[in-house]
Amino acid sequence: MAPATVASLFEPIQLGPLTLRNRVFISALTRNRSVPTNIPNAVNLEYYQQRAKSPGLIITEGVLITQQGSEWPHAPGIWSKEQVAGWKKITDAVHKEDSFIFAQLWHLGRVGHPDAPEQKAAGVPVYAPSAIAARGGKFRFIPGEPGYVTPTAIDDPTILIDLFEKAAVNAKEAGFDGVELHGANGYLVHQFLDSNSNIRTDSWGGSAAGRSKFGLLVLERLIKVFGKDRVGIKLNPTGGYNDMGMPLEETIETFSYFITEADKLGIAYIDLVRYVDLFDPVFDGKKRGTKHDVISTYAHLMKNAKVFSNGGWTGEEAAAAVKDGKVQGVFFGMGWINHPDFAARLEHGKPLDNPLDYTTLYGKYHASEEEQRKGYVDYPAAEY
Template sequence: MTANLLKPYALNNTINLSNRILMAPLTRCMADDNLVPTQLMAEYYARRAEAGLIISEAVIIRPDGQGFPNTPGLFSPAQIEGWKIVTAAVHKNGGKIFAQLWHTGRVAHPYFYGNGDADASVLAPSAIGVEGTVPRMRELTYKIPKAVTVEEMKTLVADYGQAAENAIKAGFDGVEIHGANGYLIDQFLHHDSNRRNDEYGGSSENMVRFPLEVIDEIISKIGADRTGLRVSPGAYFNMTGDSKDRAVFDLLLPELEQRNLAFLHIGIFDDSMEFDYLGGRASSYVRENYSKTLVGVGSYSAEAASSAINDDKFDLIAIGRPFIANPDYVAKIRNNEPLTSYSDEMLTSLI
């Protein structure tokens, strides 16, 4: 029933995957206090190298992008050296790995980067905050962000490009730009979080401008064949949906189609969710408007993913929490063996 998941897949002329099962990005908060990947992280990823492609946990591109404790970075020499150990371990076991490049935007917190200055700026498209507290550090409440200036956006674009170059230097096979799940790039794409009235907000054409500038900068540094993107057309995490969001993504998806990305990846926790303004599931909406390699995700079993691929709903499947519980997930699918069930206590260690 799942034989199609185990077939090779060519992303492009540069990268061939041994199967259609991707390890989804999974934030583990296990880097050291300098945000350097550890030996335990290298072993953790190496045990999962049979995935057709590993997408790393989200990796912050610069200090003010941090919104969770001990999330690894890709902006210092030490961090690059630490990732070299990880990528070498994955490659030694025959795997491929992309770095997911991340800036959390308005859910960053100056506790992590403010050097004691609790009033250090949090950057976002608009000065619209979110309610709540920082995951795993509930004593920290979110701050009202500062609307990023056009000059600051130019620096952010350059920093995304530098992080992509750093990823290749660290031995990654490519990068996935995190443009989903309510973080910085996604904040520009939704009316709830983007209330600007300059060239980066107001109209669909303006709202896609910053994301496309980031994508084009990264492509110019490492090539479209090594660049993937994750998107969340349906607003559902740390933001409220708006029917006008549909027009933004109606414009964005054809622009992405022209750029020949390695893949486009749906960012959603549960793909059974439906959005009125998208006419149903986010994955169905994207498939109807984007013809190139699409990665599905969102609580799929191997059997359900296999059926969806057979039905041309997407081309590849990203598996999340089951990969935490089953380092040998691919082998178990191949051998039709039962999977170990995921439980939250598994987040306390890297196994």
């Protein structure tokens, strides 16, 4: 029996047709381990297999929907048959542990780089809603610190929407239980939502409704493939990361509109990412983000979707929020990196005592298998 302080996290929850065994979920965690290409490998399989024994739901690391480059080397994709086959091994392993796994579908938009190896191979520009560069930038596989570049404004955004639909088709073939649209952290969907990165004057911009159009149409395409009750979205209204953030009033207007319309589509859940200071960079001497309480501001707008959250939760805090009805499930990130049995430790009152090695958080470019394993699949589980 789970300790009373976290007991509410271990009540089952129904997510569409899926009965999740608990409300302790694995957040998407980019780890840069799909070496030497963007195809999930044996070390990736071991990583997910280790973590599949105790969570209610697993969200994969961000899965690139196209070969259109990445700021992250060795991030896995889902545009090729080889990638589908690699992911199928992982979904099969997760299902053998009676767990469920959603693919997080990801397009970087303006935070790609033209010198990234995969961007060169794709032979297309770095696309974004508008030709506005993000400040900052860090590319682990490009010498020096080139920073972000001015992207090419996409003439017809439906070209990118088509890529999301194809990725969903591939995810279904790979055996995923559903998909999560990455609408947070300054990537493509978020770039369309934010008035600082989207200054379009056509139907894809200009107002909260116009800036919401792209993400809502992507959700409709994902629903077309998976059904509404197997689709979720991750949103970060507080901005900050990757040079995102609008004034508070505009932020609330935009995300209230988007969340209300997304909820009308009947999707399974909306993951609201709380403000995390670590992911809010300083520009011109001040923090970039728009700090506000995302749960109290937006959760009441969800009439159909489950209210999930992410961002610096402790087990006890998450359990209290579930017990009080503020959220219905919580994604944890960092704790799962160094504790492959994170949920089981919470449930059985075991300490979270594996020290986290920050130097191995992200994989090295062209790492050997030994280097891939370090800080990835070598953290021990507790004894039960």
